Amino acid sequence: MTRLTAWFSEGRSTGKHTLPFVVILLSVTILASAANLFLPADSIFYVSTYTITLLGKYLCYAMLALAVDIIWGYCGILSLGHGAFFALGGYAMGMYLMRQIGDRGVYGNPLLPDFMVFLDWKELPWFWLGMDQFWFAMLMAVLVPGLLAFVFGWLAFRSRVTGVYLSIMTQALTYALLLAFFRNEMGFGGNNGLTDFKEILGFNLQADSTRVALFLITAILLAVIFVVSQKILSSRLGKVVLAIRDSESRSRFIGYRTDRYKVWLFVYSAVIAGIAGALYVPQVGIINPGEFSPINSIEMVIWVAVGGRGTLIGAVIGALLVNYAKTRFTAIMPDAWLFALGAMFVLVTLYLPKGLMGLYGQLKAKRNTVMNKESQA
Amino acid sequence: MSTLDSTREFFRRDQVWPFLAPEQAAVNVDNQVILYVEGLNLSFDGFKALNNLNLYVNDGELRCLIGANGAGKTTLMDVITGKTQCDSGTVFFGQNHNLLNKDEAEIAQLGIGRKFQKPTVFEEQTVFDNLELSLKTDKRVLPTLFSRLTPTQIDHIDEVLKTIGLAKHRFMLAGALSHGQKQWLEIGMLLVAEPRLLLIDEPVAGMTAQETERTAELLTSLAGERTVIVVEHDMEFVRSIARTVTVLHQGSVLAEGTMDQIQSNKDVIEVYLGEEAAAGEQA
Ligand SMILES: Nc1ncnc2c1ncn2[C@@H]1O[C@H](COP(=O)(O)OP(=O)(O)OP(=O)(O)O)[C@@H](O)[C@H]1O
Ligand SMILES: [Mg+2]
Numbered sequence: 001m002t003r004l005t006a007w008f009s010e011g012r013s014t015g016k017h018t019l020p021f022v023v024i025l026l027s028v029t030i031l032a033s034a035a036n037l038f039l040p041a042d043s044i045f046y047v048s049t050y051t052i053t054l055l056g057k058y059l060c061y062a063m064l065a066l067a068v069d070i071i072w073g074y075c076g077i078l079s080l081g082h083g084a085f086f087a088l089g090g091y092a093m094g095m096y097l098m099r100q101i102g103d104r105g106v107y108g109n110p111l112l113p114d115f116m117v118f119l120d121w122k123e124l125p126w127f128w129l130g131m132d133q134f135w136f137a138m139l140m141a142v143l144v145p146g147l148l149a150f151v152f153g154w155l156a157f158r159s160r161v162t163g164v165y166l167s168i169m170t171q172a173l174t175y176a177l178l179l180a181f182f183r184n185e186m187g188f189g190g191n192n193g194l195t196d197f198k199e200i201l202g203f204n205l206q207a208d209s210t211r212v213a214l215f216l217i218t219a220i221l222l223a224v225i226f227v228v229s230q231k232i233l234s235s236r237l238g239k240v241v242l243a244i245r246d247s248e249s250r251s252r253f254i255g256y257r258t259d260r261y262k263v264w265l266f267v268y269s270a271v272i273a274g275i276a277g278a279l280y281v282p283q284v285g286i287i288n289p290g291e292f293s294p295i296n297s298i299e300m301v302i303w304v305a306v307g308g309r310g311t312l313i314g315a316v317i318g319a320l321l322v323n324y325a326k327t328r329f330t331a332i333m334p335d336a337w338l339f340a341l342g343a344m345f346v347l348v349t350l351y352l353p354k355g356l357m358g359l360y361g362q363l364k365a366k367r368n369t370v371m372n373k374e375s376q377a
Numbered sequence: 378m379s380t381l382d383s384t385r386e387f388f389r390r391d392q393v394w395p396f397l398a399p400e401q402a403a404v405n406v407d408n409q410v411i412l413y414v415e416g417l418n419l420s421f422d423g424f425k426a427l428n429n430l431n432l433y434v435n436d437g438e439l440r441c442l443i444g445a446n447g448a449g450k451t452t453l454m455d456v457i458t459g460k461t462q463c464d465s466g467t468v469f470f471g472q473n474h475n476l477l478n479k480d481e482a483e484i485a486q487l488g489i490g491r492k493f494q495k496p497t498v499f500e501e502q503t504v505f506d507n508l509e510l511s512l513k514t515d516k517r518v519l520p521t522l523f524s525r526l527t528p529t530q531i532d533h534i535d536e537v538l539k540t541i542g543l544a545k546h547r548f549m550l551a552g553a554l555s556h557g558q559k560q561w562l563e564i565g566m567l568l569v570a571e572p573r574l575l576l577i578d579e580p581v582a583g584m585t586a587q588e589t590e591r592t593a594e595l596l597t598s599l600a601g602e603r604t605v606i607v608v609e610h611d612m613e614f615v616r617s618i619a620r621t622v623t624v625l626h627q628g629s630v631l632a633e634g635t636m637d638q639i640q641s642n643k644d645v646i647e648v649y650l651g652e653e654a655a656a657g658e659q660a
Contacts, residue, residue: 237522239506243499250497253458254570255485255516264518 017313018230022223029055029219033212049208056215056283058323063222063276065303065319066229066312071269072301073309074233075262076245077162080297081170084177085145085270087291089277091181092144094194094287095128096137097205101198114196115189125187134201141278142271149270153263160259162248171294178292193288200282211283218279222316225272229312232268241265295338302345308355317356404471404488404573411436411574411604417456417466419628426452427463428628434574439600441615442608444625445648450608451494453625454576458491459484470574486516490572494579494608496559500552504543504562507551508534511566534569540595541565556583564595574604581614593617 032055035047064086071077103110107117111124130136152173156166184190203210232238243251244258251258281287290296299322307318322344330337352359404411414432418425426449434440442450455461457468459481468476476484485491499507512530515521526534538544541561546554551562560583567575577596581589589611597618599605609615615622615636622639624631632642639645 232522235522236509236524237518239502239510240521242502243510246499246501247497249460249481250493250499251510252481253460253485253491254511254566255482256521257480257482257516257518260518 017311018227021226021313021316025219025223029216033216036208036212049211052208052211052215053283054327056211056218057280058320059215059218059222060276060280060283061300061303061323062316062319063218063225063279064273064300065307065315066222066225067269067272067276068300069304069307069309069312069315070229070233070272071266072304073311073315074238074245075241075265077262077266078167078301079170079266079269080167080294080301081172081174082269082273082300083294083297084170084174084292085149085273086277086280086296087174087177087181087287087289088145088148089141089274090281090287090291091188091194091277092131092137092141092274093278093281094197095131095140095188096134097197097200097282098189098194099128099132100200101196104198105196113189113194115184115192116187119184121187127187138278142274145270145274145277146267149267150263153266157259157262157266171297174292174297175294178289178294181289181292189288191289193286193290194281195286195288197282197285205282205285214279214283218283221275221279225275226312226316229272233312237261299341302341302348304355305348306344306352306355308352308357308359310354311357314355314357321356402473405473406436406471408472409435411438411471412457412606413467413469413472414453414457415467417453417463417468419452419456419461419463425628427456427466430466430625430629432623432630434604434606437601437604439596439605439607439618439620441619441622442606442625443610443612443615443622444631448625449628450625451578452628454491454578454606454608457484457576458489482516485570488571488573489576490567490570490574491576492560492563492567492578492580494582496556496563498551498554498559498562498566500550502551503548504538504551504554505534505547507562508537508565508569511570513569513571537565537568540568542591557585557588560584561588564592572603575599575606577605577607579609580607581609581611589614590617 032047032052035043035045036049036052039046041048064082067085068079068082071079071082098113101113105114105117107114109117112121116124131140152170156169161169180186181188181193182191188194197205199205200210200214203213205211233241240251240256240261244256244261248258277287277291300319303319303322304315305318306322307316308314322341325340326337329340348355354361410433412432412434414430417427417430419427428449430449430453432453442453444450452461456463457476459476459479463477466477470476470484470487470489474487476487476489479487499510502510509526509530512534514524514530535544538547541564543554543558543562543565546558551559554562560580564577564580567577580592580596584592593614596605596607600620607615607618619636621633622636623633624639624642624645626644626648631648632639632645634642
């Protein structure tokens, strides 16, 4: 009996989608990669490098959606500033890629990126030092978003800022960073951002094999993060997180320092967003301040809402579907996308409060009751 | 003093550095009193919810708090558990824990459990999870992440499930329970936490007569080992469990004593029981 109870209380978690998800994700990724590398371009099963890159981009968005869902769907903290963490991770990668250009830039300066030469700077600013080392840049890609999230979370959660005030603060955070990164004096390439990358770890970024490798790495990391997050959220910590979402004050009265839980979950989520950003930049080939724009952060929330918040799989599905729709839609009517997005959000909020995953759950429940009735009859 | 001496002093073997010392010293109840509330004042926009309130509760006692609506009973519990800051006064748990400079979580970890007037359980989680969350464990972030239920803990939860009569509903979502069952679950959450002091606000509201009786039994059995403070309007219930009753009126203590003493107390008859007594005479 005791064993059974333990098994139930641990096995009852929502982890049942994890294995199928990982298997599907990895097999699709491997098949697509193989189809790109080994099939001739005129084969009907050939997957173009453009498609590979597009898929890689979607997977980065899926990872980002996961980050938003962990904090919003599970802990009830509606962050409208996750784009900031994503962009910071992206900038860290961008700085590394910039320094890999070396003297192949337009101005041929071996040390300074083109935009600094253009601004007539004589030496590298201190925060660019060390960014030519891949490991250091990657460390920064997780450390900077994590640290920012820690400081922000510490201040906000300790003073018990919640709800809409917190959301507004996160918007202000990303907006402030947007304005800062627009400035040339900041040393991040201003308006144009960082681009014209040549290679990563010595591999040509334009080569098919590099693109495929980036795509594969993104998929693997997404799977790893998915599994780890699932583990975390189905531990007792996950239960505390849900408890905080549903009644924070009650959780305090049974002895949990809820502010600390929120800070650490926020940091974890920001680090995931940073990793997603770092994977995104080499695949799309550019990072500019536009990534900080408040509307981006709102879009992420919509992905999660559409897919179904509070389920990791829902966040991934939402990100993939909405971004696929966006690619399709902007090809036909570029200007109308924001309206379509808004309409989607309203519809989902009104009719599918639990998103597509909620709908799936309802349909399954209905089918089960019908089947039960039939078997009784 | 030489450097050597100061180094020796710093590395003394017979004591630990203050920041390494266990934060929670045991509750000191040498004077038999576990809760000291003295000169408590609290006003909401000029309205005095607590007015120079003094209250002492002995270790192991079962104390009933009664008083008309708005007398300040819930507010007193809010102050003790750190939910509300008071304007002036002192609240001590034992002789050594000043509760006024601690937050809700610290106070809970000291061993003060609370049941709310309006039952609040975690509706999206199962009955079992609700109890697991309330267990008396290390509640810091990392230990919580890596914690596993031990067989002893599971047995303990099972036992409590039996006591509160929810053994059959252990995997049911707490939100799907009836009002009375939620009350029981909340009492169960108190029990698994094994607190030293229980503050229970209107436990029998929404319970059937039978359930009320069982609650009375449970609370009386808890007293002795634990200290219990119960707020209740149901006079029948109070009469069945009370040893000492404290009457609150307009934010301060009006009378204190056994149920009989209280019932014959003039002031009390006037302001509280008066209405009931008058109603009784009319009937
Ligand atoms: N946050 C608050 N802001 C303003 N007034 C408050 C607040 N909390 C309580 N009060 C007031 O303080 C008074 C005491 O309230 P309290 O809830 O302690 O009464 P009570 O004795 O628990 O009554 P009941 O038997 O109805 O539960 C009430 O008049 C209430 O309106
Ligand atoms: Mg009350």
